[in-house]
Amino acid sequence: MTLLFDDTKKLEKALGEEAASVLIKILETQDADAKKELATKADLERGLRELELRLTAEIAKGKADMLKWMAGMLAAQAGIIAALVKLL
Template identity: 50%
Template sequence: MTTIPFDTLKLAERLQAGGFTPEQARTAASALAEAMTGAELPTKSDLSAMEARLDGRIATSIADAKSDLLRWMVPLLLGQAALIAALVKLL
């Protein structure tokens, strides 16, 4: 993970130009810099690794759903066939 370099002086100057008092501008720039340096941003390799893990989880979930579906459908289809056979025999 990486952090973003951040120019607090430049931000404070822009905030002052926009109408902030010098104290407000310094405080806002300092707070934003602290928030941005405290949080680490993911790199492309971090995102690729996360994508691979999610792909594995999704594939597993799909396989589980398919097996559950087959576990329910096969007995139902056999029961339906038996019911149809019994009805045909009665007619």
């Protein structure tokens, strides 16, 4: 938060020059600290891209697992059908 010249003069008049100077420095330091914690558009875009990459990897892993199960089920069905054919 940057204080305007008029605001600074009002503080100096109300509190005295030294107290106003201390208060202004405290306010400006707090403002600088608060700005450091704000997310920028680039931060948000980077976070979304990382999330997209993680989700894509999870989906690919899920598809691979599903294909393994399907192949296993087909092999099991083929075994069952072969056993039934032998019984006939």
